[in-house]
Amino acid sequence: MPTVPGAWRRTASGAGLLGDDGSIAPTIFAEMSHLAAETESINLGQGFPDEDGPAEVLEAAQRAIADGHNQYTPGRGVPELLEAISEHQNRFYGLSVDPATEVLATTGATEALSATLLALIDSPEDEVVVFEPYYDSYAACVALAGGRLRTVPLRRPDFQPDLDELAAAVTDCTRVILLNDPHNPTGAVFTAEIRQQIADLAERHDAVIVTDEVYEHLVFDQPHVPIATLPQAAARTLTISSAGKTFRATGWKIGWVSGPAELITAVLTVKQFLTFVNGSPFQPAIAAGLRLPDAFFAELREDMRRKKDLLGAGLRAAGFDIFQPAGTYFTVADGASLGFSDAAALCRELPQRAGVVGVPLTAFVTDENRADYASLVRFAACKRVDVLEEAAARLGRLGAS
């Protein structure tokens, strides 16, 4: 076998995915979905819905294919989608975004994130501040881009960062402060005070704020507030979102990033060499989705509220302590309350013990900080009610096994 050279090794070790023998492991989501399929367990691990999104959106994609929208799109995306994103930012948040220069369609939020980090990190001294636990691609992309990851822990029980720890992490080496609000995997929503602190620190140290808001329409008891709405932050913020969660279309991989024109140009410069363009027939369909009436977005949120309540009740009845999520698909449960101090081991055993799959939070943290999250498991509520009820019944047998 030849040696395989390249930056991929950095990516792998950055994400904690490189095995002791040098082999690369699949992402935690792929691993857990494989485990669920292999053991015929209920998959509350990887966060994807098991029901389709709105018929208007599905039909619009079918129409677009039939009407011949099957070739490359313009470089920034289909104008109809760029306009719909601009309208959406204005309608929900009062943000003004020029569809011609301040929006870019991407291959999911994943590419928006990777293109952004590749664009903004320029030297091995450049630091990206992330909140830990963090979505798996963040560490991988920072490593691929050759930058340095600085983590700020999110502390139980509400998974907010400590203001002093945050202030200490941001320095003149910080190129990017990368937040995810609402937050995967904890379900936390940042307080106004934290958002303000991030904006202040970014300004003081001339850093770019990159905010991953893919769960923007899944905040339960308060309006979602994009950090870009802070006047001080607007000029230095790239806001990322995606159709996956809002329109139950994770496989379509339509995402976008919006922000100041110069920053969008930087991201476009990289994106055009990653995928060039993507998803011709899906882009107009997501434009139709973004233009759906308010009732659609309200019902999406209420549906998820019911489901997370159902999941939370099932987990509590099974003996888990849980952390009430303020948003997202996810609820974090503490295995320690059932005597399981090692969530990674519990997640490997859960299919046999209960026929259910979850994800250990240790998959989202750096090695140094594993101990703080060692007993925590993330369960996804984005499943049919009957599936969640069956999962709850199965988990109820856990204490007895």
Ligand code: PMP
């Ligand atoms: N960011 C977060 C926080 C996520 O949970 C996900 C996964 N859905 C993504 C980014 C990736 O989104 P997409 O599937 O649109 O690439």
Ligand code: GLN
């Ligand atoms: N975002 C999904 C989750 O957190 C999974 C996405 C993926 O598999 N890459 O579960």
